[in-house]
Structure formats: C-alpha cells, structure tokens
Amino acid sequence: MAQAAEIVQVFQPKDYKSDLKPIWCAGCGDFGVLNALYKAMAACNLDPNNTVVVSGIGCSSRLPGFVSTYGFHGVHGRALPIATGIKLARPELNVIVVGGDGDGYSIGAGHLPHCARRNPDITYLIMNNNVYGLTKGQVSPTSTIPLISLQSKQDPKRWKTTPYGSTEDPIDPIVQAIAHDISFVARGFSYKPNQLADLLTQGIRHKGFALIDAFSPCPTFNQDQTDEFYKERTYDVPLDHDPTNKLKAFELALSDEGFPIGLIYKKERKVSVQDELAFLRESAVPQSLDQMFAHFMS
Amino acid sequence: MTQEIKVNEAVEVSNSTDVVLRLAGESGEGVVSLGDLTVQMLVQMGLDIYTFQTFPAEIKGGTVMYQIRATESTTLSHGDAVDVFVALNRDGFSLFGDSLRENGILVYDSDVFTPDSDAGRTEYALPISTLALNEKQAVRSRVSPEQLKRLPPPKNIVGLGALLRLVNAPLEPAEQYVKDLFARKGDAIVEMNISALHSGARHISEQIESTGKRAPKVTPRFDMPKRLTLNGNQMLAMGAISAGCRFYSGYPIxxxxxxxxxxxxxxxxxxxxxxxxxxxxxxxxxCLGSSYAGVKTMTASSGPGISLMVEMINLAGQSELPVVIVDVQRGGASTGMPTKTSQGDLNLALYGVHNESPRIVIAPTSVTDCFWTAVDAFNLAEAYQCPVILLSDQALATRKSTIEHPDLTQLEIIERLKPEAEDILKNGYLRFLDTPSGISPMSIPGMPGAQYVNTGIEHDEAGDPGYTPELATVSKEKRFRKLETCRIEQGSKFVRYFVGRDEAMIESIQDTDVGVIAFGSTEGVIREASQRAINEGFSVAHMHVRLLNPLPIAQIEQFASKCKTVLIPELNFSGQFANWLRVNTEIEFETHHKDEGLPFIPNEIYQKITSLAVS
Known part of the structure; x- marks a missing residue:
C-alpha cells in the first residue's frame, strides 16, 4: 500500500459533456467551438471539479450549461470581472470565459483593456458571429460590411435595428487585442475544429490572459458572414510568423488578404495579477485584529 | 455686560465638560490639520469626542468646516450651538457662523479679515500668520538655510495654543505632543513649536484679561483608560476584516x-x-466571482456607484450569492452633493432591482456600530446566501469618535451552509434544493461531484434553466422564504430601545407620549434630544431599527402600540423610511424629513418631540 503511486485520472472529451443539450440552431458554428473546447480541456486534462466556465449573456453564453465543470452564467458583458474575481480568490482553479461578440466587444468592451492590464491567468473564448443572434438579427460591433456613407447610395447591409444601413465601422478584435497588449491573441474558426482545439489548448496553458476569437457563423441571422464566406477568406498564419514581435503581429492582423487563423500575438513574462497579489499576501507581515486596533488607541 | 455674566454663570453651573468648537476656512489651508490636532489633544485629556466635518467638492479651495464636541461622558451628537468659532477666513464665518451661540466666542485670523462686529458675541483677534512667522524668524539663525526654506510657519500650533487657552485647558499635553512630533527635526524646531503654542495662548490670555470672557472650561481626565479614536469608514473596514472579508474590489468615490x-x-x-x-x-x-469561489467579499461605494451595481446586485439575489455592498450615502440626486450627508438611498437599497429578488438591508447607528454592523452584514450574507446592502452615510463615515475597543470575544462568525461530501456521493447534489428555510447547501468549486452553474436565468433546484409558470412560482417563493426565515431569526436582534440616553428593555416602555422610530446614523442625536425632553418631564421612548429588510414588523408594531404618538425622523426628501413603514406595518405616525446635506442637531429633534407631546 505504501508504494501505491498516485493515480492521475485522465479525462476524455466526453467527460466534459453535461446532460443538457445545447439550445443552438441546427448548423450553428458554436457546436464546432464547443467540441473544440471539450478536446482542449481533455488535452489539458482539466479536472472538472477544479474548473469554472464563466459567461455573460447571448447564444454562446449558454455554453457553461453544456459542460460538466463548475459554471457561472452572469449578466451581459460582465464575464471578465466575474472570472477575474474567481481567479483572484482561488488561483488554483482553471478559469475559462466564453461569450459572443456583442457580449465581449460591445457591452463588455470596457473590461477588455483592464483585464489585459491585470493579465489574470484566464482564457477568453469569443464566438464571433458578427451579429446579435439571441435577439434575432441586429447589428453587432463586428458586423463587417463596411459602410462608406449612407449618402454613397451603395447597398449597405441592412440589419433590423439599422434598416437604412449601419453608420458605424466594425471593430477589429485582433488589432484591438494586440493594442491592449493581451498576452496571448489568437484567431480560430469553428469549421477548423482541430486547429481551434489546439489554439484553445495553447491558450489554457498560457500563463496569463489569453484571448481566442473564433469565427462561429450564425446560419439563422447572418447570411453574409457564413461558413462559406470564412472558408474562402481564412488562411493559416504563416509558419515563419513570429508572434512575439508586436509590429509583425499588427502587420498580420491588419493585412487585407483575408483572415489569418492561428496564434497572432504572444507576450511572455508579462506580470499576472493573481501572482502579484499572492506575493503581496506572502510578503506582508501577518497582523492580528488587536494589532490592527492598536494603531488607533490613545 | 449682562451677557458676560451669563457666560460666566454657565461655566460655573456646568461641572462637567461639554464644549462645541467649530473651525472653518479655506480648504487646504490647515482647518483639517488644526481640527485633527485639537481632537488629539482633547482625547489625551480623557475627553469623549464627536466630530462633524463638511467639505467642499473642490480638490483645493472652497470652504471646509470641522466641528468638535468634547464632553466628559459619552458624546452622542456634534451638538447644537457652537461655543467657540475659529474663522480662518471671511467665507468660513459667513457660511458656517450662524450656529455660533448668541453669547459665543469668535476667534478670527486678523491677518486675513475683520468680521462685522456683533453686540452679543465676544471677538478675539488672532493674527495667526504674523505670530507664526515671528516664531519662524526667531529660529532662523539656528537652522540651515535649506531647512529654513522648507520650514512652514507653525500656524496650526499657534491656533492650537489659542484654542486650548480659550477653553481653559492645560498646555502640557500639547507641549509633550509637539516634542514627540518634531523630535526628529531637532531642538530648534521643537522649541519653535512650543513657543508657537505659548504665543497663541498668550495672545488670547491678554484679550481674556480685558474682557473677562472665556469659553466653557475643559477639564482633563487623566485617569481614562486608552480608547480608540477613529471614524465610521475605518471602523466599518475593521469590522469587515474581523468578519473574515478576504477580498475587496471597489472604484473610488x-x-x-x-x-x-x-x-x-x-x-x-x-x-x-x-x-x-x-x-x-x-x-x-x-466580488461575485470571489464569493462564488468561496471567499468572503465586499465592495463599497456611494449612490452613483450603487446605481451602476444594481444589475449585479440582482444577479446575486437571483443566484443566491453572499456578498456585502456598502453604500456610504451622500447628498443629492445624480452627482448631487458628494461631500454632504443624506439617508436618501434607502429606496435604492430596498427597491433598486428589476423584477424582484431578495436582499437584506442593514444600517449602522454609530461609529462603534459600524464595526458590528459590518460583522452582521457578512454573517447575514453567508447565512441567507444573498446580497446585503449596508447603509452608512457621509456624516457617520467621516465622524471621528472616541470609543471603547470592541470586545472581540463577542465576535461570532457565521459560515455559509455547505454540502457534505457523503451526501453528495449518496444523493447527488442540487445547488438550489428547496428547503423549509429556503436555504440550500452551497458548494464551492473544487468539491467533487457538486458542480453547478450559477445563473441569473430562472432555474430549477439543479440550476438548470426553466420558464414554466410552476417553476417561476416555486423558485421565487423559495428565494424569498429566506427573508422570512431571516425576519423570524434576526428581527429581535436588530432593534434597540432607548429611554433618553440609555438603552432600555421593551418591557420597561409603557404608556409613552412620544415614541421615535428611526434608522441609521441618527441614533445618537435622537438619544440626546429625547434625554433633554425627559429631563423636562416629557414622556419619550426611542426605537432604533438596524435591519431594514426584512423589516422587524412585529417589534415595530409592538413598540408603536406603547406610544400615543410616533415620530419618524429621517434625512431624505420624501420620507422613505416612513413610506417603507406604511407598506409593511399598520402603525400611524408623524414624520419629519428633510434632505439638506447636513445631519440633524439635537435641538431640532427635541423641538419636534416636545411639540408632539403637547399637541
């Protein structure tokens, strides 16, 4: 008995499936993303008991219900603060954040640069379908048909809340992420699930804040940015790309040749908030309640 | 000359110290440091302190006011009329001078301005800058040119000396204090400051000799045991740490x-x-993430910040997460009056939510109580698994008080109910298990087999989403049942009864003419006011409610039944607490509410009580 080796349980992708069936439409890109996530969690051998999947609100944010880990389905746009709180309270937990482009780049956009500044060791997976799906077809911050001007008389994309065309330019999530200095920035595509699983695996293993923006087409409300659209316009990040070179990362992200899929930017040795706070706690001189009161006695 | 005699009589009649000092001047020009110094001296003399400060919103500039009341026994309010007013500029006096008692004493910085004379009061000119500069000049040969350049003239110490002499207090404690404070800067600086202290005192002495008028005397009590001097914010933070708070996140406000x-x-x-x-x-x-992960957590803000938090508070209520949210209420709507006080966020605390989800609302009543209320907040959050909103306010938060060290042996810490590993193995785990109390065992990540999704979506016992009418009803009843459990278990622990200054048992309150029911930081001022009324033969009792939701309805109705008239005083425009009582109880009452940015003074409550007693 004394010699018994510690048994390391090995998890399979199916171990992360919950009993709930996804509520997504047939043909939704999120199915591919979910399967990639199961694979990545298995590749990292995450213990479901020690893993929390956090989300906001939207079609993709229902994902925590479809995994067997702990989950936190919060309010719209606030997944990052909640996930940060979990990680800071319990640094030993694996924390994965999931959500859509509206959740992350519109209502929750204000949290992104600050999460980048803190660089908590969490992984943020955005299922980007360039449309608001749960509310049935409104313009999103990444709705990508560029508009020159309503006055140009071009035929602009007409979303339900912008029946005469959107007057706002889309956000480029990858360029923005590099600018925020997020320490791991990658782009995936739900129709390249193995590659996406690999990127998620790298992101989970990355020590710091990792953002993976995955194109995840909406077959119901977006007839423009379809799986075909992205299949034609995506290409693998060139093998000689150096993701640690920020200027090259910008160059790749800004290229108009289509959408590079893969790891685009990575910053090693960036300070991470949960480590800094742990250092503060460990280096502080412990104090009793009485000692705290003593400062105010006279 | 008749007034002069009155003042002197007052001093002789009063054996125990009770003096109100008020300092006002340009913000950033030393009012606060002179006030803090004075507080320290009075504390060292064994007196009981209660301060009230009101600040301009500007970073620099604007008028700041610092009121200090020092008494021999426990001080319950910052007092009514001011005995000694120290005006460091004209604006300070014109804005805050009206509370100086008719025969009070005005000390003004005669380097800065000369007030219009007033027959009733006594005026002492104190050229603070000139006197301080003289002191600096006197040591110029004894310090290096470098040091001299950086040496501020000791204006605060001149002011302190004058104030202490005016209230007939000894200078020795201040001398010792100055020695300790400046010891590391060398003998010359120590001597300059001691000389400054005496210079201020002497300047006042000379004038007292010619007028014969002095403020009420401060009698030191050097036999006092050590006490704490701190404000409501500090005490609240210490309560949080003592309760086990180990994570805090906030935004400055x-x-x-x-x-x-x-x-x-x-x-x-x-x-x-x-x-x-x-x-x-x-x-x-x-904070919600941290609490979900099993760590006790708190945030603190004021009205505008709490408004932004409303959606998150609702999530905590709906998904049954323990969390403490402190609202240090400030004056006015929108940006309002950030540096003034109010009890205007009661409605926000009670009703700030879309649809309905349970939350507990509590309010501390004094600086000491800020400690215990913070402890209570954590215990209630953990026990009933819901957000707890703690309503402090600006006046209480910045009020410095001398208080006894809280008895930490009385500290009782409640932890949230957790599932047993054996139970999980045998029966599985339902996070939102419907129980008679409404309280379900709550797992935290890391517990094997107890995974669940914390969600704001309507959900069943397992946490799985559902929208059926039956589920909507059962789930909401389950969550709100916790508040009923809380009301029954906690109601009687969160009310206090007073007859005058002293705490009383409810049984001792019978056939009272006027019963005052209030909440929050007004406790002390009401106790003082009702004591004054009782001293004059009126029949008064007072109930202070610390738990505002769920409201201790039975206790409130019982108290009201013993009083002919009930008065509800509060610091907001529409009478929010009175309205909350109308919603929840059958009692009838008179109200007194206003929202000027300032706390009540005893006389105001006294007037109200006595007018109701005779009508």
Missing part, C-alpha cells in the same frame, strides 16, 4: 474611498487582497 484605502493596506496582512476596478460594475463582478 466620495465619501466611500477611505474604506478601500484602509482595506488595500490591511488585507494583505490578513491573507487577503484588494483590487481597484475599472468601474463599479466590474468591482461587484469581481
């Missing part, structure tokens, strides 16, 4: 920021952390 400054410094020493968030939404978001 007046007048709550001091809580975060305190916790950011202290939490690491207790194995905890504080994080400044990018906004209040993120602050509470981080």
């Amino acid at each position: 007046t007048p709550a920021t001091e809580i975060m400054e305190f916790l950011a410094k202290e939490l690491p020493r207790f194995g905890g952390s504080a994080v400044q968030a990018e906004d209040e939404i993120s602050a509470l978001g981080m």
